[in-house]
Amino acid sequence: MSRILFRGAACGVLCGWLPVAGAAGFIEDSALKLQLRNVYFNENFRDEQGMSPRAAANAKSERVEWAQGALLDYQSGFTQGTVGVGVDALGLFGLRLDSGRGRSGTGLLPVHEGGRAAEEFASAGVTAKLRAGQTVVKHGTLLPKIPVLVYNDARLLPQTYQGTQLTSTDIEGLTLSAGYLDRFKQRDSSNSTGLYLDGYGGRQSGDFKFAGADYALSKQLRLSYFHGRLEDFYRQDYLGLVHTLPVAGGALTTDLRYFKSRDSGAAYGGVIDNDLFSGQLSYTHSGHTVGAGYQVLNGEAGLPYISGATVYSFSNVGIGKFIEEDEKTWMASYAYNFAAAGVPGLTFMARYLSGDNGRSDDAEINEWERDMELAYVVQSGPIKGLGVRLRNYVYRSDFARGRDSNRIYLTYEVALW
Numbered sequence: 001m002s003r004i005l006f007r008g009a010a011c012g013v014l015c016g017w018l019p020v021a022g023a024a025g026f027i028e029d030s031a032l033k034l035q036l037r038n039v040y041f042n043e044n045f046r047d048e049q050g051m052s053p054r055a056a057a058n059a060k061s062e063r064v065e066w067a068q069g070a071l072l073d074y075q076s077g078f079t080q081g082t083v084g085v086g087v088d089a090l091g092l093f094g095l096r097l098d099s100g101r102g103r104s105g106t107g108l109l110p111v112h113e114g115g116r117a118a119e120e121f122a123s124a125g126v127t128a129k130l131r132a133g134q135t136v137v138k139h140g141t142l143l144p145k146i147p148v149l150v151y152n153d154a155r156l157l158p159q160t161y162q163g164t165q166l167t168s169t170d171i172e173g174l175t176l177s178a179g180y181l182d183r184f185k186q187r188d189s190s191n192s193t194g195l196y197l198d199g200y201g202g203r204q205s206g207d208f209k210f211a212g213a214d215y216a217l218s219k220q221l222r223l224s225y226f227h228g229r230l231e232d233f234y235r236q237d238y239l240g241l242v243h244t245l246p247v248a249g250g251a252l253t254t255d256l257r258y259f260k261s262r263d264s265g266a267a268y269g270g271v272i273d274n275d276l277f278s279g280q281l282s283y284t285h286s287g288h289t290v291g292a293g294y295q296v297l298n299g300e301a302g303l304p305y306i307s308g309a310t311v312y313s314f315s316n317v318g319i320g321k322f323i324e325e326d327e328k329t330w331m332a333s334y335a336y337n338f339a340a341a342g343v344p345g346l347t348f349m350a351r352y353l354s355g356d357n358g359r360s361d362d363a364e365i366n367e368w369e370r371d372m373e374l375a376y377v378v379q380s381g382p383i384k385g386l387g388v389r390l391r392n393y394v395y396r397s398d399f400a401r402g403r404d405s406n407r408i409y410l411t412y413e414v415a416l417w
Contacts, residue, residue: 026086029306030075032417035070038165038410040155041106060105065117066098067108069156078131090128090141092157094188095120107188108156123190125160135168141306146177147238147257148210148228150310152187159187177226178211185281186308194385197233197269198307204268206231211392212238220244232265234272234304238312250285257313260306265293274299276323280314280331287340291351297358315353318371319403327358327365345377360399367397387411 043063047086072091088319089162099117111118119409125141152159156344163181212226224240228399241256256279263272280293289353293314297303303323305311315322315329323331333351339345352374358365389409396402 015247017187019239020296025077025080025084026075027110030417031073031075031415033413033415035071035073035411035413037071037156038067039069040066041110041405043106043403043405046396048403060102063106064098064100064103065096065106065108067156068095068097069093070191071157078129082132084131086131088129088138088140089125090127090160091124092160093120093122094156096134098256106155109362110188110190120322121188121190123185125162130268133171134168135171137246139164139167142179142181144179144181144210145227146210146212146228147172147224147240147312149181149208149306150312151319152224152308154310155187157187159396160185162192173216175214176327179209179214180402181210182206184306184308195230196307197230198305198309200233200269202231202268204266206233206265206268229264230304230306232267233263233269234261235264236261236304248285253265253282253284255280255282257312259303259313262303269304270301272301272304274301274303274325276303276313278314282333287337289333289335289337291331291333291335294320295327295329295331297323297325297327302327302360315355317351317353317369318391319365319395319405320353320355320369320397322353322355322369324355324358324360324365327355328357331352345375345379347375349373363399365397365399367399369393369395384410 016051025222030323070093074089076086076088078086094109096117096119099109101115104111104115105118110121111117115345127138127140127142129136134395139293140162141251143158144161144165145151151161154412161181162183163179165179166177168176181195184195185192195208196205207226208230210226210228212224214222214224214278216222223244224238226238227236237260241254243254245252252387259276259408261272261276263269263276274297276295276297278293278295280291282289282291283337297314303311303313310316311323312320313321313323314331331351331353333345333349335349338346338348352368352370358367370393372392373389375387377387378384387410389411391407393405
């Protein structure tokens with residue numbers, strides 16, 4: 001009875017304006033989830049490579065922060081009829097547990113002008129949505145996840161965007177996407193700003209438009225094409241191919257990706273004209289996954305992307321991205337799912353990347369990174385779903401400061417209905 005009353009109250013608040021005849025689908029298909037995230041970051045800097053003596057004297061030797069986050073995610077169903085109407089809502093809250101003026105800047109919390117992390121920060125977003133057949137249009141707060149733009153969710157709270165997005169799966173095997181974005185909030189900020197190129201220090205911003213298609217030719221082969229344009233900064237085309245082949249009781253996966261990027265309009269971020277080719281082979285058998293890949297970037301400038309976003313490349317790892325001008329990168333990885341050994345929920349991953357021959361301001365770039373991760377999710381009992389993730393990253397470079405990073409994530413998701 002209490003659940004019925006709670007849903008009825010929610011309907012009165014969220015959809016009181018909707019026709020009663022359509023309310024059943026709106027509420028019956030709705031879901032409300034609360035995700036809790038407790039994150040600890042400890043990063044130690046190992047050198048002052050490439051820094052002036054004055055900058056080195058003022059540089060931090062470490063960044064250490066601990067914070068608690070909460071994500072409240074409501075997703076309604078759709079009203080009945082030819083065109084269904086719905087609404088989603090997202091509430092984000094972050095709380096500082098430990099930080100300091102000399103230890104802030106991990107990306108978990110906003111940093112004030114004095115160098116101190118905020119005690120707390122919060123934001124909220126609402127998304128209206130329409131559905132006709134298998135086509136859904138959303139307007140409001142969005143979490144885009146396409147090759148030319150992947151929202152960043154690697155810290156306490158996710159990066160969010162404002163705009164309109166269409167997704168259609170009316171044709172079997174084919175997913176069409178298109179959209180327009182004009183504002184965003186970084187993962188450690190409550191402030192909404194215009195979109196701009198990562199690394200850009202000016203005051204200009206631009207709107208981002210995208211369109212693309214993902215098509216499964218068969219169960220083994222998938223092709224994709226996307227185009228994105230950050231107005232007056234850059235335009236980018238992406239082609240992708242993923243093929244899975246059964247081999248000796250396991251699966252061999254080939255993943256090929258190509259980006260063509262050029263500057264656009266006023267080119268506020270400078271001249272951009274480059275190609276990125278990357279490929280990875282991975283073989284999975286009896287819980288083991290072994291992978292190897294190679295990536296090369298040719299042309300003017302590094303691979304462009306929206307500030308703070310996750311880059312859709314194999315080299316976007318714990319610390320480095322390995323996408324500088326003319327950089328060539330080798331990658332190797334190993335992962336094991338302990339479910340194959342009778343311990344479901346326990347996983348391990350290790351990877352190594354080495355990039356060289358890159359260029360930045362006419363200086364040669366060489367860098368490498370080694371990442372390790374151990375994770376466990378409780379499978380049953382009163383704390384089912386509680387996740388623990390331990391990450392250790394080691395990064396060295398001749399153009400940026402080396403870092404040793406240890407990170408602990410505790411996550412727990414509760415379905416309120």
